[in-house]
Amino acid sequence: MAKNKKELPRLKALKLLSTLYRLKIIQILIPLAIIGLIIWEGQAEFRRIDWAATLHILRHIEPSRLLLLIASSLVAVASVGGYEFVLRRHFRLSIRRWTTFRIAWIANSTNSVIGFAGVAGAALRTYLYRNRGLSVPTITACIAFLSTITITGISLLAWGGLGGLFPIDAVIRTHRWTLYAVWAIALYLPGYLLFQRTSFYAKWLNRDLPRMNPSTIAASVIVSVAEWALAGAAFWLIASTLLPDLPFRTTLGIYTVAAAAGLVSLAPGGIGGFDLIALFGLQTLGYAPENTAAALVLYRILYYLIPWLIGLVLGVLEFAQNRQKPAETDSRTVEDSLNGWQRLWEFPGQHAWIAEFGAWALGKLVFLSGAVLLLSAATPGLLGRLEFAEELLSAPLMRLSHQLSLTVGLMLIVLSWGISRRIQRAYPWTLGLLCAGALFTFTKAFDFEEAIFLLFVALLLYLSRARFYRIGAPIPRERLAVWAATTLLIAYVYDIVAAGTVPEFMHRLPDNRYLHLILNPTQHTIAVVTGLGVTWLLLSLALLLRPNKITASSASAEELDRVRGFLNGANGNLLTHMLFAGDKRFFWACDGRVLIPYSIIRNKFVVLGDPLGDPALISGGIQECQRHADLYDLEVVFYQVSPAYLPIYHENGYRFFKLGEEALVNLTTFSLAGKANTNLRTVINRFDREGYRFEVIQPPHDPQALERLRRISDAWLKGRREKGFSLGWFDPAYLQKAPIAVLLAPDGQEIAFATLAPSYDGGRTTSIDLMRHLADTPNGTMDFLFIRLIEWSRDQGYSVFNLGMAPLASVGEARAAMREEKLANRLYEYGGYWYGFKGLRKYKEKFRPAWEPRYLAYPARVSLPVLLVELILLIARRPNKGRRVKVK
Known part of the structure; x- marks a missing residue:
C-alpha cells in the first residue's frame, strides 16, 4: 500500500503529460498508424512486384506521350486553385490573380506531399497571406473554410460509385473495409450541407466576418468536384498509357475507392491507402503487377512530385523577394485570433520553418x-x-x-x-x-x-x-x-x-x-x-579546414579583467558573480556598452540573466546579439531573466516560461523577534551555547583553508558531479573572488561553509552561492549558518540578501496558464521523489523573504520541451574543463 501511495504522484504527472500532448501527437500518430497497417496488409502484394521491371517500363515511355501526361496532371493540380479564387471574391481580397494562383499552388502542392492533417498548407497560406497585409481573422476564416469544403467533391464521386455510375464492386469485394471508407466519405456532403447552417459552423469561421453565403458554398463545391474529377481523369490517362484498353468509368470507380481510403488515413496525398487499393483494383482487371506499379509510380511523380517541384521553385522565388509587411493596424496575432475549435487542430498554425521556406x-x-x-x-x-x-x-x-x-x-x-x-x-x-x-x-x-x-x-x-x-x-x-x-x-x-x-x-x-x-x-x-569514400573524405576535410567557428570555451584572464572594468561603471545583477566562474564567454554589444554573458549548447546561444549595461541600450544589444548568433544559425535564449526587462524581450519576439521565484530577504526589516521566529531563536541559542562559531573570511584565502573546505565539499557531493553555468562550484580560483562564511565546531574544525556572491550593484545586494556541510552535523546547522549570514550582511550595510531560487514555485497555478507551466506545476506538486521543490520553498519561507519571479525568454520557433532538456544538460555539463563548443 505504501508503495502504491508513493507511485501515485508519478502516475498523476504522467496522466497530465498524456492529456496535454495527445492532441498534438494524435495528428501524426493516427496517419502513421494507419499507413503502417495498410503497408502490413499489403506487404504480400508489394512483394509480387518486380520493381526492376517497373523502372524499365517507366524509362521507356515515349517523350511525346510523357509531355501530354505532364500537361494533363498540371491542369488537374491547377484546378485546386479555384478555391482561392472563390475566397478572393467572397472576402474581396485585393490580391492579383497571378499572386492568388501562385499562393494556391505553393500551399496545395506542398500540403499534398508533406501536409499531415493539412498543417503544412495552412501554415504556408497563413504566412503568404500575412505578407500581403491580410487580417488574421480573414486568413483564419479562409483556412477553416477550406478545411471543410475540399472533401465535398470526392463525396459526390463516392455517391456516384455507390449508385453504380462508377463500378466499385470488384474493389470492395476484395477489401470489405473500403465500403465503410466510401460510405464515410459519401455521407460527408449531406452532413456538411446541414452543418454549415448551424451556429457552430459560424463560430468555426469567426462571427465577425461575412458568413459564407450559398453562392460561395455552391461555387466551392463545384470547384471541389472539378478538382477530384480532373485528378481521376489524370489517373486514368496515366494508367491507360501503361495498361492498354483501360475503361474510363471503371478506372474512375477504382480511383474513388482508393481516394476514400487515402483520405481516411489522413496521410499526405493518401500515401499507402490510395496506392494499395489502386493496385488491387487495377490488378482485378487482369493487368500485371509490374505494369500497375509503374502506373502508380508515374501518377505519384506526375501528379504529386512534379507539381511539388514547381511549388518549391515558386516558393524559392516567392521568399527570395521582400514582401509587404503585415498591416500595422492589425495587432492581433494568429494564435490570438483562433477560437477554441480551431486551436484543437491548430488552424492555421504557426510553424517556425515557414519563415525559412524559401531556403x-x-x-x-x-x-x-x-x-x-x-x-x-x-x-x-x-x-x-x-x-x-x-x-x-x-x-x-x-x-x-x-x-x-x-x-x-x-x-x-x-x-x-x-x-x-x-x-x-x-x-x-x-x-x-x-x-x-x-x-x-x-x-x-x-x-x-x-x-x-x-x-x-x-x-x-x-x-x-x-x-x-x-x-x-x-x-x-x-x-x-x-x-x-x-x-x-x-x-x-x-x-x-x-x-x-x-x-x-x-x-x-x-x-x-x-x-x-x-x-x-x-x-x-x-x-x-x-x-x-570520396564524399566522406571531402566533407571531412571541409570540416577540419573550416575557417570560421564560434567557441564557448573558458573565458581568458584578459576577458575577465575587461568584465571587472565594465562593472566598475555599470550595475550587475544577482547572477553577475557567476561570470567569474570562467565557463562563459562574453558578447559585447553597442560598442562595448552592453555585456551579454553566454554559453552554447547544441544550437542554442544561452544568455545567463539579463544583459548588463545602460537600460536604454538593452534592446539594441539584444538585437545585435540576435544578428550575431544568426550568422552561426544559433537561437538566442535568456535564462533566469527578471520581470523588469520582460517588455523589452517581448518587443524582440520572445515568449516566456516561468522558472520559479527568487527569495529576497529585506535586511532593513529582518528580525528574529516575534512568536513566528521562536524556532530560529532556539537554533541560535543552542548553537551559541554549545560553542559553535561563525566566521566570514575575506579573500585572498589561505590554500590550506580551502583544502579543508574541499574535503567538506567532496563529502557533501558524495561522488556526484558539480554543476555549472548558473550555479557556482568548488574551484579555488573562483572561490578567491568573494568572502566565505564558515561554521566551526566547538573543537575548531570546519563543519559547514557557504560562499557569497556580490551583485556588483553598489553594495546593495549579496547572494548565497555555494553551500556545503558534513553529513554528521547537528540539526539546524544550515539554519544557524543562514541566520548569521543574514545578520552579517545587514551589519556590512547590505539591504537585500538573496537566498536563491525556489524552482517551479508558483508556476502554472492560474487556470489560464500555458500548458507547459501547468505541467511544471504538477511536477512541483508531485515531484518530491526526484527533487524537493516544495520542501525547498518551505525551508526558505521561514526567513520571510519577498518572492520575485524569474523567467526563461525564448523565441516562438524554439521547442520549449527540447529547450528545457538542453538547459538541464548545460547546467549539468562539467564546468572545470573549459569545454570548447564549436559551430561549423
Missing part, C-alpha cells in the same frame, strides 16, 4: 538533384543515346562520368542541409557540383533531361545567392551520424536498384553490342563504395 525549398531541390543523379546512374541509358554518346566520347570517359555523377549526387544530398540552413560556404560548393553533375550526366549517357533539371536548380541557387549569409551552423555528432546513415541507406538503395535493372537491360541488348558501356552489379557496388 528550405531550395535545399529540397538540391537534395532531389542528388537523388536524380543517383537514379540516373543506377538505371542504364537508352540504347539510342548510348550509341550517339559513344560516337562523341570514349568508353573510359563515359565510365568516369558515371562514377563522378554518383559521387556528386551523394555530396549534393549532404550539402542540401547547408543550403536549407543558408550556410555561406555551402553555396559555392553546391553551385559547382550542380554544374559538374549536369556535365557528367550528359557525358555519361546523353541524359539531357537530368542535365537540364540540374542546371535549372543551379540557376535558382544563383538567383538566391544573397540569401546565403551564415558563417556557420552547429553540427553535432548526431547530425554527422544522420548524414552517414543517410548516405549509407541511399547507397544501399542505389545498389539494389542498379543490380535489379542492369541484368534486364543486358538481356535486351542486340548482340551484346554495348555491354562495355554498361556497369554490371559488381562494378556498381565498387562505384558506390568509391563514391561514399
Whole structure:
C-alpha cells in the first residue's frame, strides 16, 4: 500500500503529460498508424512486384506521350486553385490573380506531399497571406473554410460509385473495409450541407466576418468536384498509357475507392491507402503487377512530385523577394485570433520553418538533384543515346562520368542541409557540383533531361545567392551520424536498384553490342563504395579546414579583467558573480556598452540573466546579439531573466516560461523577534551555547583553508558531479573572488561553509552561492549558518540578501496558464521523489523573504520541451574543463 501511495504522484504527472500532448501527437500518430497497417496488409502484394521491371517500363515511355501526361496532371493540380479564387471574391481580397494562383499552388502542392492533417498548407497560406497585409481573422476564416469544403467533391464521386455510375464492386469485394471508407466519405456532403447552417459552423469561421453565403458554398463545391474529377481523369490517362484498353468509368470507380481510403488515413496525398487499393483494383482487371506499379509510380511523380517541384521553385522565388509587411493596424496575432475549435487542430498554425521556406525549398531541390543523379546512374541509358554518346566520347570517359555523377549526387544530398540552413560556404560548393553533375550526366549517357533539371536548380541557387549569409551552423555528432546513415541507406538503395535493372537491360541488348558501356552489379557496388569514400573524405576535410567557428570555451584572464572594468561603471545583477566562474564567454554589444554573458549548447546561444549595461541600450544589444548568433544559425535564449526587462524581450519576439521565484530577504526589516521566529531563536541559542562559531573570511584565502573546505565539499557531493553555468562550484580560483562564511565546531574544525556572491550593484545586494556541510552535523546547522549570514550582511550595510531560487514555485497555478507551466506545476506538486521543490520553498519561507519571479525568454520557433532538456544538460555539463563548443 505504501508503495502504491508513493507511485501515485508519478502516475498523476504522467496522466497530465498524456492529456496535454495527445492532441498534438494524435495528428501524426493516427496517419502513421494507419499507413503502417495498410503497408502490413499489403506487404504480400508489394512483394509480387518486380520493381526492376517497373523502372524499365517507366524509362521507356515515349517523350511525346510523357509531355501530354505532364500537361494533363498540371491542369488537374491547377484546378485546386479555384478555391482561392472563390475566397478572393467572397472576402474581396485585393490580391492579383497571378499572386492568388501562385499562393494556391505553393500551399496545395506542398500540403499534398508533406501536409499531415493539412498543417503544412495552412501554415504556408497563413504566412503568404500575412505578407500581403491580410487580417488574421480573414486568413483564419479562409483556412477553416477550406478545411471543410475540399472533401465535398470526392463525396459526390463516392455517391456516384455507390449508385453504380462508377463500378466499385470488384474493389470492395476484395477489401470489405473500403465500403465503410466510401460510405464515410459519401455521407460527408449531406452532413456538411446541414452543418454549415448551424451556429457552430459560424463560430468555426469567426462571427465577425461575412458568413459564407450559398453562392460561395455552391461555387466551392463545384470547384471541389472539378478538382477530384480532373485528378481521376489524370489517373486514368496515366494508367491507360501503361495498361492498354483501360475503361474510363471503371478506372474512375477504382480511383474513388482508393481516394476514400487515402483520405481516411489522413496521410499526405493518401500515401499507402490510395496506392494499395489502386493496385488491387487495377490488378482485378487482369493487368500485371509490374505494369500497375509503374502506373502508380508515374501518377505519384506526375501528379504529386512534379507539381511539388514547381511549388518549391515558386516558393524559392516567392521568399527570395521582400514582401509587404503585415498591416500595422492589425495587432492581433494568429494564435490570438483562433477560437477554441480551431486551436484543437491548430488552424492555421504557426510553424517556425515557414519563415525559412524559401531556403528550405531550395535545399529540397538540391537534395532531389542528388537523388536524380543517383537514379540516373543506377538505371542504364537508352540504347539510342548510348550509341550517339559513344560516337562523341570514349568508353573510359563515359565510365568516369558515371562514377563522378554518383559521387556528386551523394555530396549534393549532404550539402542540401547547408543550403536549407543558408550556410555561406555551402553555396559555392553546391553551385559547382550542380554544374559538374549536369556535365557528367550528359557525358555519361546523353541524359539531357537530368542535365537540364540540374542546371535549372543551379540557376535558382544563383538567383538566391544573397540569401546565403551564415558563417556557420552547429553540427553535432548526431547530425554527422544522420548524414552517414543517410548516405549509407541511399547507397544501399542505389545498389539494389542498379543490380535489379542492369541484368534486364543486358538481356535486351542486340548482340551484346554495348555491354562495355554498361556497369554490371559488381562494378556498381565498387562505384558506390568509391563514391561514399570520396564524399566522406571531402566533407571531412571541409570540416577540419573550416575557417570560421564560434567557441564557448573558458573565458581568458584578459576577458575577465575587461568584465571587472565594465562593472566598475555599470550595475550587475544577482547572477553577475557567476561570470567569474570562467565557463562563459562574453558578447559585447553597442560598442562595448552592453555585456551579454553566454554559453552554447547544441544550437542554442544561452544568455545567463539579463544583459548588463545602460537600460536604454538593452534592446539594441539584444538585437545585435540576435544578428550575431544568426550568422552561426544559433537561437538566442535568456535564462533566469527578471520581470523588469520582460517588455523589452517581448518587443524582440520572445515568449516566456516561468522558472520559479527568487527569495529576497529585506535586511532593513529582518528580525528574529516575534512568536513566528521562536524556532530560529532556539537554533541560535543552542548553537551559541554549545560553542559553535561563525566566521566570514575575506579573500585572498589561505590554500590550506580551502583544502579543508574541499574535503567538506567532496563529502557533501558524495561522488556526484558539480554543476555549472548558473550555479557556482568548488574551484579555488573562483572561490578567491568573494568572502566565505564558515561554521566551526566547538573543537575548531570546519563543519559547514557557504560562499557569497556580490551583485556588483553598489553594495546593495549579496547572494548565497555555494553551500556545503558534513553529513554528521547537528540539526539546524544550515539554519544557524543562514541566520548569521543574514545578520552579517545587514551589519556590512547590505539591504537585500538573496537566498536563491525556489524552482517551479508558483508556476502554472492560474487556470489560464500555458500548458507547459501547468505541467511544471504538477511536477512541483508531485515531484518530491526526484527533487524537493516544495520542501525547498518551505525551508526558505521561514526567513520571510519577498518572492520575485524569474523567467526563461525564448523565441516562438524554439521547442520549449527540447529547450528545457538542453538547459538541464548545460547546467549539468562539467564546468572545470573549459569545454570548447564549436559551430561549423
